Amino acid sequence: MTEEKDLTNVPQAAAVPKKRRRLSVVWIIPILAAVVALGIAVERFLSQGPTITIVFKAAEGIEAGKTFLKYKDVNIGQVTKVKLSEDFTKVVVTAKIDKSAEGLIVKDAKFWVEQPRVTLSGISGIGTLLSGNFIALEVGKSDEKRRDFIGLEVPPAITLDQPGRQFVLHADELGSVGLGSPLYYRRLNVGQVIGYDLAEDGRSVTIKVFVNAPYDKYVTAATRFWQASGIDVTMGANGLTVQTQSVLSVLIGGIAFETPPTSQEMKPAAAKTAFPLFGSRTAAVAKHELIVASYVLYFNESLRGLSVGAPVTYLGLPVGEVTAIGFEYNEATDRIRPRVDIAVYPARFAAYVKKSAVLDEKNLGEKKRHSVIQKMVDHGIRAQLRSGSILTGQMYVAFDRFPNAPKAKVDWTKEPPELPVMPGGLQELENKITSILAKIDKVPFEAIGEDLKKLLATTDQLMSRIDGEIVPELKTSMEGLRRVLENTDATLVGKDAPAQQELREALQEIARAARAIRVLTDYLERNPEALIRGKTQEKP
C-alpha cells in the first residue's frame, strides 16, 4: 500500500494497562438528571398542600393565580381556579393551600373576601385597595379536616382569639340594629353586634352580641339590655320623652346595657347567656320588679286615651302599669263592659323598707298583701281614670283617696281580683252637668207661661182704660196750661208789656245813679279833704 520506510520512522505507541469498562461513566449524567427531576417532582408533590373549594355568592376581585388566601396577613395559599357553579348561581373558587398551613383548614374555618368596606361604623380593608382583594380566613377550633367551604358574605365581626364574651339577646324585632352595631355600657362603646337571626318559630329575633374584655365582667345575670337605636321619642301620659345614646347610635343603631344598681348579683354572667332585649331603657329598667300583682278594673266610661303601658299611680307616684285593655263579656248579665288589667309592683310601696323586708313580703305571700289592700280600700282608695296630659289626651290610672266613696269589698277569690273604681275627672264633670240639667228640667215652664199670659191680659185692660179716661182729661188740662203760658208771654215778653216798660225805667234810673257816683268819686280823688271838711265853696 504505502512505503515501508516511512512507516519505520513512525514511533510506536506506548502500551498502557487496559482499563475497559463495559458501561460508560457518562450514564451517570442521565441518571443524575433523572434523579434530580424526579426529586423535584416528588418534593413538589409532597409539599403540595390541600386544594380546597370555597363557594361565594360573587367573586368580586378574585382572580385565578392572583388572589391569595391570607391568615393574619400571611399568605397561606393562592386561588387557582374561579368558575361558576353548575346552576350558575354561585362562584366556586378553587384554591391551593400551602402545606405549612394545612392545619388551618379545619371544619369550622371561615372564609370571606376581604375588600375595602365603608360602613357607618368604620372603614376596613383599606390595604386591599393596593394589594387587591384577598380571601381571608378565620381558623376554627375543630380538628376535623374539610375541603369544601361556603364563604361568608361579610367578615366575622370578631375573631376567635379576641378576648371577651358573647351573649345572646332575644328581642321582638331587630329594630335598627345591624352587624357591627355598637354596644354601649354607660355610653362607652364596649362591644358590638356580631350576628342576628330569626328565631326558629319566626316570632322573635336572636341577636348575638360580643362584649370585649374587660367590660364583659359587668354583664351579670341581672343586666338589662335595651335598644339604643336611633332617637327614642315617647309621647305618653308622662309627657314627651326623647332618649338617645350617642350620635353614632342615632345613625346606625346600637344596644345599651346596664346592671341595676340595686342588683346584688355581682358574678359575671357565663358566655352565651340569653337576655331579653327591651325596646327602651325605661322598659328595661322598669321590668326589674320581682313581685308583680295583677288586678282588674272595670270602668264605666270611655277608655279613649288609655293605652297599654300607661302608668298606674298611687297618690301621684307610679306603682305599676296598664297591661291590657279590652272588653269582657259577662254571660250572666249579657253585657259587655270594658276591662282594664293592671300590674302593680308591691315592692314600690316598700321602697324604703329594708331589702330583707321586701324579700320577706315576697315570702309572706299574698295574704298580707290582701289585708293591706283591703285596708286601703276601706280607707277610700279608689282607682280613677285621669287625663295625664291635655295636649295628648293620654289617660292613666290613678289610685287616690275618696273619703266619700261608697264602701267596697275586694273579692280575693277572683283571679285577678277586681279593685273598686271611681268615675274619673271628666266623668265627674259630666255627672255634675247632668244633675244641673235635671234640675233645669224640673222647672214648671208651662205654669210660668200661663201666669205670664194672665199678667199680660190685665196689663192690656189697664192700658185701655188709661186710653179712654185719662187721655181726654189730660188734653183739656194741657190746653189750660197753654193759655196760662200765652198770658205769661204777653205780660212779660211782648213789646208793650208793662213789665218790660218798668224794667227799662228802672235800669235807666240805675244808670243815672252810677253816673252820680262816678262824679263823686272823681271829686273825692281830687279833693280828698272834702270827706272831712265837706265841699269847699269856690273862692271868688
Next chain:
Amino acid sequence: MSTGILTGRKLGLVLCEACRLLSRPIDIDEPGHCPRCGNELSLRRKNAIQRTWALILAAAICYIPANILPVLNTITTVSTDDDTIIDGVILLYKTGSWPLALIVLIASVVIPLAKLFALSYLLLSVQHRTAVGRHERVRLYRLVEIVGRWSMLDVFVDTFTVALIQLQPLMSVKPGPGVIFFAAVVVLTMIAAQTFDPRLIWDAGEDKEGPDD
C-alpha cells in the same frame, strides 16, 4: 463509490486530536496515548454513540422540568407570577409582539427539541449504518453545533432580567427552578453534539468494521 477512499483507520494510523500528531496505534481498538502530548488516542471517539445517547437522554429528561417549572418569578405588590417559558411566549404573543414571541419560542422550545431529535436521528442512522444522505446528515450535524452556542440566550436574558429588575418592594424578579434545567438542557445537548463523532457518518456502509459500541 467511497470504498476506494483511504482512511487512517484503513492504514492503521491515528491522528491525535489534541496535537494533530499522526501516529501508529498499538492496537486498532486500543490505540493508546499520543507519544507527543500524551492525549489518549482514538480512531473514533471513544464510546461516542453510548455517550451521546446518555447525554441526549439526560437532556431529554431535563427538558421536561425546564418547560414545566417556572423560569421567572415576578413579584409585585399586587401579585406574584410564576412564568414558564411557554407562559412568556403566550404573554409576548398576547401583548402584540408576535415576532418576539416567535423568536423566544424557536430559541427556547423548538431548537432544544430539534437538537435532541437531530442528534437522535444521527445516532440512529449511524447505528443502522445507512449510507443514505450522508452529506445532509453532516450538514445537520454542523447546524446543531453552530446553533448550540446560541441556545444559552434564554438563560442569559433570564439572569439579566433578574439582575436588573429589583425594584423592591414594588417589583422584583427571581429566577425559577426551570432555568437551571433549561441551562442543563442546553449544556447537555452541546456536549452531546461534541461527543458525537461525525466520522461515524462516513464509516457507515464503508465496511464491516463499524463502531463496536
